[in-house]
Amino acid sequence: MGAVKPSNIRNFAIIAHIDHGKSTLADRLIEACEGLESRDMQEQVLDSMDIERERGITIKAQTVRLEYTAQDGEHYVLNLMDTPGHVDFSYEVSRSLAACEGSILLVDASQGVEAQTLANAYLAVEADHEIIVVLNKTDLASAEPERVKQQITDVIGLDASDAIPISAKTGVGVPELLEALVKRISPPVGDKAAPLSALLVDSWYDAYLGVVILVRVRDGVLTKGMKVRMMAAGTAHTVEQVGTFQPKPEPGKQLGPGEIGYFTSGIKEVAQTSVGDTITSDRKPTDAPLPGFKPSVPVVFCGLFPVDAGDYPRLRESLTRLKLNDSSFHFEAESSAALGFGFRCGFLGLLHLEIVQERLSREFDLDLIATAPSVVYRIHLTNGKVTELHNPVDMPDPVHIDHLEEPWISATILVPEEYLGSVLKLCEDRRGEQVSLGYAGNRAVVTYRLPLNEVVFDFYDRLKSGTSGYASFDYEVEGYREGDLVRMTIMVNGDPVDALSMVVYRASAESRGRALCERLKELIPRQMFQIAIQAALGGRIIARETVRAMRKDVTAKCYGGDVSRKRKLLDKQKKGKKRMRTFGKVEIPQEAFIAALKMDGD
């Protein structure tokens, strides 16, 4: 495999809303180009994680090099980037797009434009891509290609008149799509003779190869054995293996301008590579690094604690291993009186959080408690300093706080008209400010500004239940705004329960506090003492509930034949105690925390 002429290369991404058939289309394209023997073919080849295949979502960007002989007789190399559809991973989407010249915008011909279609289409427009509109699932009786084309034109503003109808499931339309890729997407431009300049698109840890680095070459040639320099990191490495994904890694000799492929160089940790960095020749470096990316910043935080304290070392090890392949995920040790030792973790969003939690329980077999998700607040102190608050427990004394700022998002929601009322109400209840309201056919397109802390708190669940699952939702963080926020503390017989502290909007503090106290009253079993459950803002109690003392817990009969059995029962109780947390004299079952943290807002 020598370097391919840039004019015979097409680099493209597939962007779509979740479930619109992106990974299935990728499978058909790979098949059509005979990228895999059919015995190696499995559903959604590119989704390598079980969790991706099961949930039908792509988490990491994936890439595959396809060999295609077009109708003009020319031989082309098509580099396909499969991108994550979800908003939490829009950062990964934009860097995949930066490595390509064009995109397939895949839209389900029955469902039409959804929130992520919109968000991802805008990213492609920003990246200056040639966009090929493809309507999928046109073989279904419910398909309405004409209506959806009109919708794409109305809502996104793209000309959809030459949209290609396909069925990714049956393969109908795939040959036409392959031709369109060759004809409509521009070939990459690059100078083979110039110094090497390649974009570090992604990197991950592979058990056999060490850290694998995905690159897109702009100028020059990346060859096996050459010494490369990472311009931002300032480190130099010797290229050990260079190759392409077809879709399995195939080692070759070099990568030329316009090509997408990988190299390895004995790097042990993903943290040593920084996505967006420019890779150049150590001996003959380029003087102009490529425009990089902003690093991804976690916006949602929560505490993760092992249910069994003995699992703490295993949790740490598991988080470390996850981080190997997910540089956007952050964690640091945290200890809680309620939940013991655990970690404060930062995520790109709620789906990211959910996925990490699921991977921990699935791949690492850990039983975890997650505290309520919170966002990053900016605290302006009276001494003029500004600090970031990742954990409500760390909130300074209010007397030292001048004001607080919270992140706001711009949210786009697409919903069938009949559910619009419930969406508007939800957004208004969550302090939303309407930006726009329009229609695309029978679907409403609503844009709201919302405080992120109102969204991390069961917003998705509410949105789904209020719209029978028909609403689609996407958002981006817009910036920080001052907010009238207070920390609400929950106290059990006067002792604060750290795991239940939360930062809330002052006007909703009372109703939230009351709801939480009522819930805890149901969840905390009666004990030998009366238990006061209070919600407080600073020293002011805003809600109170009482768990009355248990009146009777005594075994009626216990004779000689019963004692062994009763002793076994005691042993069982003792084991149950491990799952109890003690506050003063009060014992609270861990289940109560989990249930309280899951509760909804009103």
Add this chain to the structure above:
Amino acid sequence: MQTNDLGVYVHWPFCLAKCPYCDFNSHVRDAIDQDRWHRAYLTEIRASADRAAHLGDATSVFFGGGTPSLMDPELVAGILDALAGTIGIAAHAEITMEANPTSVEAAIFKAYKVAGVNRMSLGIQALDDGALKFLGREHSVASALDALAMAQSTFDRVSFDLIYGRLGQTVDQWTEELSRALGFGTGHLSLYQLTIEAGTKFGETYAGAAPAGKDPKSGFSLVDDDIGADLFEITQTLCDDAGLGAYEISNHARPGQECAHNMVYWRSGDWLGIGPGAHGRLTTPAGRLATTQHRSPDAWLNAVESGGTGALSETPLDGAARLEESVLMAMRLTEGLSETRFTHQTGRSFENAFGGVLPDLIGDGFVEMADGALRTTAKGRLVLNQIVTRLIGAS
């Protein structure tokens, strides 16, 4: 202080019908070959006597079941003779038999007395025919009272059981029923709050009614805890007024009428278990042992006939187990847990074992130290399971 008492428990595993609340080892059979069982008991007694040779004469014998009043008086006499001839039975030993209060059984009370029984415990359970039906009993209130009169005229010491906290029972109803019961002048009463046990007919019927957060398998009562507490409290008041104060959670007696045999259990003394499923505790030079016999009647019978003993297991009790049993049992008693006895049984002082929780439990009025013993207060008795869990958890 080592208790020098030695109890012998003899289990008769058969009943005419299985009661829906009962999780004891009881079975219903069409025909029982009493001669064959007679031989088997004698064989087992010989084997047990070897294990208890160092413990002195038995101070109590208890025929439990099942329904031991279905045993032929000759069988009872034969067992007592065998015990007297091997282990030995002390001169003033308490010999109790459990009986159903039916006319058939009452007719042979005298024969049991001749056989050596000197204390009768009747399973009257309720003084309300509807309640007796609910509880699956085969007798009526009228026949129960006849049997009680017969027992009281035959034996110096009589006890009967009542079950309260039945479905829908109110404090007023129970007050009336218990007052009537106390009017018979009986010297000992066992008053149990109905508990639904797993594996019983009630367990199946009422498992779905287990309150949220409670495991139906762990047993729960049919009245809620608040009413249960009210019923318990009125029980104490009425019995105290009648001169039958509680000496254990569910047992009431005139002074001197306490069941000596059950006291052996609650003070973690030594007892031999004879018959199917019988448990025993024996202090031996090698340490304290928990013994069990084969549980099913047929398995026990076969084991005895082929191997000379129905013994199934002998488990040494380590320090933690001894401590748990000591606390679990003695805290049920009004006299409480004697520190001297506790130290003798476990090698630990209260301070050493419970230092972490005792000041709070005392300070909050759940337990008190008196006469060298740790005992529950009236308030603590109602939440004894919690107290026991804390004491053992601290140890």
